[in-house]
Amino acid sequence: MRESGQATxxxxxxxxxxxxxxxGALTIAGGARFDAPxxxxxxxxxxxxxxxxxxxxxxxxxxxxxxxARAPAPRLPAVRPPSLRYxxxxxxxxxxRASAPRAGRRxxxxxxxxxxxxxxxxxxxxxxxxxxDHPQSPRQTLSKxxxxxxxxxxxxxLGFLLP
Amino acid sequence: MTAAAAALATGAGFGFLARDLLGLxxxxxALAWVAGALIGCFGLGRS
Numbered sequence: 001m002r003e004s005g006q007a008t009x010x011x012x013x014x015x016x017x018x019x020x021x022x023x024g025a026l027t028i029a030g031g032a033r034f035d036a037p038x039x040x041x042x043x044x045x046x047x048x049x050x051x052x053x054x055x056x057x058x059x060x061x062x063x064x065x066x067x068x069a070r071a072p073a074p075r076l077p078a079v080r081p082p083s084l085r086y087x088x089x090x091x092x093x094x095x096x097r098a099s100a101p102r103a104g105r106r107x108x109x110x111x112x113x114x115x116x117x118x119x120x121x122x123x124x125x126x127x128x129x130x131x132x133d134h135p136q137s138p139r140q141t142l143s144k145x146x147x148x149x150x151x152x153x154x155x156x157x158l159g160f161l162l163p
Numbered sequence: 164m165t166a167a168a169a170a171l172a173t174g175a176g177f178g179f180l181a182r183d184l185l186g187l188x189x190x191x192x193a194l195a196w197v198a199g200a201l202i203g204c205f206g207l208g209r210s
Contacts, residue, residue: 118176
């Protein structure tokens with residue numbers, strides 16, 4: 001059985017396990033107040049464990065919320081009576097004109113927001129390509145030259161503007 | 164984030180989308196970079 005690539009799988013498993021453990025710790029610590037003294041986290045963890053065993057976590061979290069923070073009653077949409085004039089003519093009123101530009105503006109804004117964060121993805125894509133072109137073992141670090149090349153390709157304006 | 168950094172980041176993001184994901188020609192990539200820089204500079208994505 002070949003052993004090439006085994007370390008990569010093990011490293012990925014280790015990173016995933018650490019990420020899961022960290023996410024679990026963060027979920028448990030969700031009930032802690034970080035502005036409180038340091039033992040607040042320990043109390044929160046032990047409290048969560050006790051309430052999980054007793055099965056009372058849901059009732060505790062509901063009781064801890066202030067009354068104003070509870071889910072508000074669903075608001076029913078306002079129903080306006082149809083105009084008698086429209087009913088008599090059998091014509092429905094036109095949609096308000098402001099909705100289309102507002103939707104376009106929202107689309108443009110989300111597009112701009114996606115573009116604002118796409119440069120981070122560029123680093124990932126370039127690093128992945130570099131890894132596929134020149135496979136390394138997990139103990140090998142990225143050379144400074146390669147890191148500089150990736151940085152240059154992703155962020156240097158001259159690379160985009162000049163032919 | 165200052166306006167210059169936002170312009171640089173958004174321009175790089177748009178340039179990356181145009182160059183690597185869409186595979187557009189150089190002129191279109193440059194245009195996308197400039198458009199992204201303007202969008203980032205004027206904070207269109209945050210308003």
